[in-house]
Amino acid sequence: MTKIQTDKTIELVINWHVTEVCNYGCKYCFAKWGRPNELHRSEKEIVKLLDNLADYFIKGTSTLKEELGYESVRLNFAGGEPMMLGDTFVTALTLAKQKGFKTSTITNGHYLINGKLALPNNSLDMIGISFDSQSLDTRNKIGRKDRKGNSFGADDLKLALANLTQSQRGIKTKINTVVNSLNLDEDFSELITDLAPYKWKILHVMPYGNDELLISKTQFDKFVLRHSGLGLPLFPESNSTMTESYLMINPQGCFYQNSSNKAGYKYSESINSCGVNKALSQIEFNPKTFASRYQTVNVDVVEL
Numbered sequence: 001m002t003k004i005q006t007d008k009t010i011e012l013v014i015n016w017h018v019t020e021v022c023n024y025g026c027k028y029c030f031a032k033w034g035r036p037n038e039l040h041r042s043e044k045e046i047v048k049l050l051d052n053l054a055d056y057f058i059k060g061t062s063t064l065k066e067e068l069g070y071e072s073v074r075l076n077f078a079g080g081e082p083m084m085l086g087d088t089f090v091t092a093l094t095l096a097k098q099k100g101f102k103t104s105t106i107t108n109g110h111y112l113i114n115g116k117l118a119l120p121n122n123s124l125d126m127i128g129i130s131f132d133s134q135s136l137d138t139r140n141k142i143g144r145k146d147r148k149g150n151s152f153g154a155d156d157l158k159l160a161l162a163n164l165t166q167s168q169r170g171i172k173t174k175i176n177t178v179v180n181s182l183n184l185d186e187d188f189s190e191l192i193t194d195l196a197p198y199k200w201k202i203l204h205v206m207p208y209g210n211d212e213l214l215i216s217k218t219q220f221d222k223f224v225l226r227h228s229g230l231g232l233p234l235f236p237e238s239n240s241t242m243t244e245s246y247l248m249i250n251p252q253g254c255f256y257q258n259s260s261n262k263a264g265y266k267y268s269e270s271i272n273s274c275g276v277n278k279a280l281s282q283i284e285f286n287p288k289t290f291a292s293r294y295q296t297v298n299v300d301v302v303e304l
């Protein structure tokens with residue numbers, strides 16, 4: 001297989017949906033696994049999972065490593081809201097760093113300014129903060145608020161990014177916006193210009209849960225077009241690239257992927273009980289197919 005050359009380091013991304021619990025209630029949220037016994041409840045299991053992943057993807061010469069020619073592995077802590085785990089989140093993050101992973105997390109930002117979470121200095125290489133609207137009313141309608149009605153707004157976002165830039169040397173900041181029927185006409189150009197994130201990722205709302213939020217591909221494209229040509233670090237991501245270009249682990253510590261007939265997901269046994277190699281085979285994981293998708297996505301990213 002020809003390796004596509006880019007001027008950026010090729011990075012393998014593993015998304016660990018560490019918990020499905022979240023303090024927000026977005027109507028389009030797909031992070032639901034039926035409240036399984038989440039692996040993070042045992043520190044021993046966290047250590048074992050990180051060791052398994054590091055042995056296979058960082059130290060080992062796995063087929064995937066040869067096919068992709070990646071140079072680093074980033075473990076992305078997703079949820080739910082990973083920061084709801086407090087000290088456990090910090091422990092897992094610190095351990096991942098010690099074991100050689102680059103680290104990142106996706107968060108709704110709430111605990112970056114409201115919580116007692118002490119994020120150790122230089123423990124995060126990248127952060128993605130979800131932000132869907134500058135209007136409190138719109139955020140409320142989407143469900144981006146906690147039980148007390150707190151909602152992470154534009155000023156909070158500015159403060160959080162300023163703090164992170166101080167405490168996390170060289171951190172890459174991403175803002176993730178899910179375009180849906182409620183924020184479709186909003187203009188983000190001034191805010192994004194002001195914040196100057198590394199990436200502004202624009203995601204098309206997934207057909208999950210609340211149908212009233214759905215928009216067509218044409219509507220999504222119009223949103224992207226309206227924000228194009230302004231020098232913004234725009235990275236539109238379609239539904240298919242979202243689920244097919246990362247390796248994904250659920251809160252129980254099992255790999256999952258879209259099943260070949262597109263009827264939901266296919267899950268492996270727990271990685272800690274059967275090992276990475278066997279678990280990958282159980283989700284019909286094919287390094288060649290994955291590599292071609294993965295490199296297409298990487299090249300798209302470089303070219304945009």
Ligand code: SF4
Binds near residue numbers: 022023028029031108
């Ligand atoms: S913030 Fe994220 S995890 Fe929480 S409800 Fe919204 S989409 Fe789901």
